[in-house]
Amino acid sequence: MKRSYLVFTLLWFLFSIPSANGHEIRPAYLQIIQVSENSYEVFWKVPSMGDAVPKIQPVFPSSFSIENLKTPNQIPGSVIYYYLIRSEESLQGKELYIKGLDKTLIDVLVTVTYLNGEKATLLLQADKDSSLIPGQTSAMGVVKTYTILGIEHILLGIDHLLFVLALIMITKGKWKILKTITAFTIAHSITLSLAALGYVDFPGAPVEAVIALSIVFLALEILKNINGEQTLTSKKPWIVAFSFGLLHGFGFAGALSDIGLPQQEIPLALAFFNVGVELGQLIFVVFVLGLIKLLSLYKNWPVYSKKIPAYAIGSLAAFWMIQRVVAFWE
Incomplete structure (x- = not known):
């Protein structure tokens, strides 16, 4: 119960941020x-x-x-x-x-x-x-600027945070969580780098819609897990994290293309934007795990709270998905 109530608390916090469509506040x-x-x-x-x-x-x-x-x-x-x-x-x-x-x-x-x-x-x-x-x-100025931009991008990217939150919710055990988050990190680092350097290119609107769909998928997997059904996601979450992480990397690349890269320092700026994303993600994961520890001190969470977070995550992500698909035609 404690992890479900934790997610409910975090969802309330994330929803209070002024972001109607799940995107970060772009620079x-x-x-x-x-x-x-x-x-x-x-x-x-x-x-x-x-x-x-x-x-x-x-x-x-x-x-x-x-x-x-x-x-x-x-x-x-x-x-x-x-x-x-x-x-x-x-x-x-x-x-x-x-x-x-x-x-x-x-x-x-x-x-x-x-x-x-x-x-x-x-x-x-x-x-x-x-x-x-x-x-x-100086090179140090580029390092500082793009690290800050990377941190802010992930911490203000509500859809990416919800995906990480759902991963943590469905993954049991600290080592399993570590492997899952590492797989997500490696995957989105690969596609972020390839897209930012111009080796691959995907249109942003479909990518954003499928990112929302990936969150809906995890919400459904959480419900299956609550009902006692063992799935590939609950058994080996790092496989799902890596697969969808490749997609999220294109989302990060879209944000980076909006920002731009200094032409004389492209490798350095790209590397430290990625470092900033990972630092921001680590901050969020540590915060979540710390809150789990804190909330575990109370044992009597109500039974009905168990499924509320999964429905909340899935409903919001479904709204984003519909909103982004409709935007294709506008």
């Missing part, structure tokens, strides 16, 4: 490319949910003039703005501020490419909405 992306000694092209991509677009925008120093190059382009999940900024002064060393960022949960990944080929990368967040624009970013 915004600001790309600045120097095209002449005194001018820069600016590509500003803001995540959206339907017609709702966060009221955030980059603010450059007053010495820079701003010109709209194109009308805003609305694509599924984002709005893209194009600007040209000019000044007699260099952008390097000047302050960049994202207006309205402190009122959101969105991160902003900023990349700057100078005429001499040097690149700068920085990450702005709600509690750090401004920064001086550096010259070339």
